[in-house]
Amino acid sequence: MRLVSLELRNYRNYARLNLEPATGLNVLLGPNGQGKTNLLESVALLALSSSPRARRESELVGPLGPEARVGALVEGRGRLAEIRIWVRIEAGVTRRRIEVDGLPRRAVDLPGLFRVTLFWPEDLNLIKAGPEHRRRLLNQLLVQVRPGYARALARYGRVLEQRNSLLKRVANGEQPADALDVWDLQLARTGVELVAGRREVMQALAPEAARFHSQISGGEALEVAYEGPPEELLQALHQSRSDDLRRGATGVGPHRDDLSVRLDGADARSFASQGQQRTTVISLKLAEAAVVTALTGERPVLLLDDVLSELDATRRSALLEHLADPGQVIVTSVEADPFPARVIGRSRVWQVRQGRLLPCG
Amino acid sequence: MAELPAALEDLIQELSRLPGVGPRTAQRLAFHVLRADRARAEALARAILEVKSRIGYCERCWNIAEEPLCTICRSPRRDPSVICVVESPLDLLAIERTGEYQGLYHVLNGVFSPIEGVGPEDLHVPDLLERARSGVREVILATDADVEGETTAVYIGRALAPLGVAVTRPAHGLPVGGSLEYADERTLARALSARQAF
Ligand SMILES: Nc1ncnc2c1ncn2[C@@H]1O[C@H](COP(=O)(O)OP(=O)(O)OP(=O)(O)O)[C@@H](O)[C@H]1O
Numbered sequence: 001m002r003l004v005s006l007e008l009r010n011y012r013n014y015a016r017l018n019l020e021p022a023t024g025l026n027v028l029l030g031p032n033g034q035g036k037t038n039l040l041e042s043v044a045l046l047a048l049s050s051s052p053r054a055r056r057e058s059e060l061v062g063p064l065g066p067e068a069r070v071g072a073l074v075e076g077r078g079r080l081a082e083i084r085i086w087v088r089i090e091a092g093v094t095r096r097r098i099e100v101d102g103l104p105r106r107a108v109d110l111p112g113l114f115r116v117t118l119f120w121p122e123d124l125n126l127i128k129a130g131p132e133h134r135r136r137l138l139n140q141l142l143v144q145v146r147p148g149y150a151r152a153l154a155r156y157g158r159v160l161e162q163r164n165s166l167l168k169r170v171a172n173g174e175q176p177a178d179a180l181d182v183w184d185l186q187l188a189r190t191g192v193e194l195v196a197g198r199r200e201v202m203q204a205l206a207p208e209a210a211r212f213h214s215q216i217s218g219g220e221a222l223e224v225a226y227e228g229p230p231e232e233l234l235q236a237l238h239q240s241r242s243d244d245l246r247r248g249a250t251g252v253g254p255h256r257d258d259l260s261v262r263l264d265g266a267d268a269r270s271f272a273s274q275g276q277q278r279t280t281v282i283s284l285k286l287a288e289a290a291v292v293t294a295l296t297g298e299r300p301v302l303l304l305d306d307v308l309s310e311l312d313a314t315r316r317s318a319l320l321e322h323l324a325d326p327g328q329v330i331v332t333s334v335e336a337d338p339f340p341a342r343v344i345g346r347s348r349v350w351q352v353r354q355g356r357l358l359p360c361g
Numbered sequence: 362m363a364e365l366p367a368a369l370e371d372l373i374q375e376l377s378r379l380p381g382v383g384p385r386t387a388q389r390l391a392f393h394v395l396r397a398d399r400a401r402a403e404a405l406a407r408a409i410l411e412v413k414s415r416i417g418y419c420e421r422c423w424n425i426a427e428e429p430l431c432t433i434c435r436s437p438r439r440d441p442s443v444i445c446v447v448e449s450p451l452d453l454l455a456i457e458r459t460g461e462y463q464g465l466y467h468v469l470n471g472v473f474s475p476i477e478g479v480g481p482e483d484l485h486v487p488d489l490l491e492r493a494r495s496g497v498r499e500v501i502l503a504t505d506a507d508v509e510g511e512t513t514a515v516y517i518g519r520a521l522a523p524l525g526v527a528v529t530r531p532a533h534g535l536p537v538g539g540s541l542e543y544a545d546e547r548t549l550a551r552a553l554s555a556r557q558a559f
C-alpha cells in the first residue's frame with residue numbers, strides 16, 4: 001500500500017501542498033505547531049473517511065475559504081486509485097463529499113481502499129483512558145480489512161439509538177414492553193457481526209503485540225485480551241431488560257466492549273511507567289499493521305507521530321529496526337536528534353514550517 | 362434591526378416547517394412567492410388546499426385515495442390474495458411502474474422508529490393483520506433495507522407468523538441499506554420476482 005502523491009487545499013494550516021513521498025521512510029521535522037500532525041491526519045482521513053482527531057469536521061477547513069480539499073493518488077495491489085475528499089461549511093452546516101476515480105463514494109464504503117496504521121500521542125489514551133479508545137483501535141483496524149464492517153458498525157449504532165429511545169418510551173408507558181423484542185433481535189444480529197470480527201482480529205493481534213513489545217522492551221510480557229459481551233447476546237439482552245428500563249440505556253452488547261492490557265502480569269493503566277505505556281501502544285500499533293498485512297497481503301502505510309519521544313535509546317533503535325521492513329512510513333519528530341545517522345541516510349527528510357514542506361538533505 | 366412584515370414572517374415560518382427546508386431556504390422561497398405573479402401564488406395556494414380537501418387515505422390499504430377506496434383496491438383485476446407492504450405511496454408507485462405486480466398493498470406511511478415516536482399502532486399493523494386473516498396467501502414485506510425498514514419487516518413478519526400466510530421479502534438485488542423509492546425499475550422488478558421466504 002502506498003501514498004503516491006498528496007494534495008491539500010485550505011486544509012487546517014496548509015493553504016496549498018503538493019507532496020510526493022518516498023516509497024520507504026519519510027521523516028517530517030519541525031518545531032511545535034507547524035503542521036506535522038495535520039499532515040498525518042489528512043492521510044488518515046483518506047483511509048478512514050473521517051478524521052480520528054477532529055471533534056468537528058469543520059475544524060479541518062482552513063482560513064482561506066469555506067472548503068477544504070484532500071486529494072491523493074494511492075496504490076494498492078499494483079492498482080492506482082484517486083481519492084478526493086471535500087469538506088465544506090455552508091450556512092453553518094458542514095458537508096463532506098468523497099470521490100474515488102471521479103465517482104461519488106459513500107463514507108462507509110471508503111475504508112479498505114487505502115489502508116494506514118496511525119500512531120499519535122493521543123493514542124496513549126489506549127492505556128490511560130476509557131474503553132471507547134480501545135474499541136476505536138478494533139474498529140479502525142476492522143473497517144480497513146473486513147468489507148461490510150463499517151456498515152455493520154453504523155447499523156449497530158442506529159439500532160442501539162433506537163432501542164435506547166424505546167427504553168425511555170416503554171418506561172414512561174408510551175409504548176408496550178414487547179415492542180422491545182424486535183429491537184433486541186436486531187441488536188443481537190448486528191452485534192454478533194461486530195463481535196465475530198473483533199474476536200477474530202484479536203486472536204491475531206494479541207500474539208503479535210506481545211512479540212513486538214518483548215522485542216522493543218527487551219523482554220517485558222504484554223498480554224492483551226478481548227473482553228466482549230456474553231456469547232448468547234439475545235438472551236443477555238432479555239436478562240438486562242429491567243435494568244435497562246430503569247437506566248434508559250442498554251447495558252450489554254459490543255458497545256460496551258473493552259480490551260484488558262497487562263504488562264508483566266499487572267494492569268498497565270495503573271502500574272506501567274510512561275515509557276512502558278508508550279511502548280505498549282506502539283507495539284499494539286505495529287501489531288495492527290502486521291495483522292492488516294497478514295489479512296490483505298499488503299502492509300498499510302505507517303503514520304507515526306512523535307513516536308520516538310519518551311523512549312530510551314535501546315527502545316528507539318529496536319523500534320527503528322521494525323520500521324526498516326519494506327513499506328512506506330511517514331514519521332514526525334520535533335528534531336532530528338533521536339534518529340541514528342544511518343536511518344536518516346536512507347530516508348527522505350522534510351522540514352515543516354507553517355504549513356509548508358521544505359525538502360532537506 | 363429592521364423587521365419583516367408579519368405576513369412575510371408567517372410564510373417563512375410555515376415554509377420552514379416543511380421537511381428538508383431550513384430557515385435560509387424558507388426565506389428564499391418566501392421572497393420568490395412575493396415576487397411571483399399573483400396568479401402563480403394563487404395557483405400554489407389553491408393546489409395546497411385541493412390536496413387537503415380532495416385526497417385522503419384508502420380505508421383498506423392506507424394508500425392515498427380520492428374516494429373511500431384507492432384506485433388499486435377498487436380495481437377488479439387485482440389479486441386480493443397477495444398483499445405487498447410498503448413504507449409510502451411513493452414506494453407503491455415505484456412498484457406499480459415495474460408492471461410486474463398484480464396484488465394489493467398495505468401502505469405503512471412510516472416505519473417503526475422509537476426516536477421519532479412511531480410505533481406499530483401508527484403503522485396500522487393491526488389493520489394489516491386483520492386483512493391477512495381472510496383469504497390472503499402471501500404478504501410481501503417491501504420495506505427499505507435500512508435499520509428501520511428492516512426492523513419493521515421483522516416486526517410484521519413475527520406478527521404474521523401465527524396466521525399461516527407465506528411471508529416473503531424482496532431481498533435480492535436491492536442495495537443494502539438502500540431506499541426502495543430510488544431503486545431503478547429493472548432492479549426492483551428483479552428483486553420482486555426473486556423474493557424470498559422471510
Ligand atoms: N482549521 C485550521 N485553520 C488554520 N490553522 C489551523 C487549523 N487547524 C489547526 N491549525 C493550526 O495548525 C497548527 C497545529 O498543527 P499541528 O498540530 O500539525 O502541529 P505539529 O507540527 O504537529 O506540532 P507539535 O510538534 O506541537 O505536535 C496550529 O498552529 C493550529 O493553529
Ligand SMILES: [Mg+2]
Pocket residue numbers: 036037038305306
Ligand atoms: Mg503534533
Ligand SMILES: [Zn+2]
Pocket residue numbers: 419420421422423424430431432433434435
Ligand atoms: Zn387501497
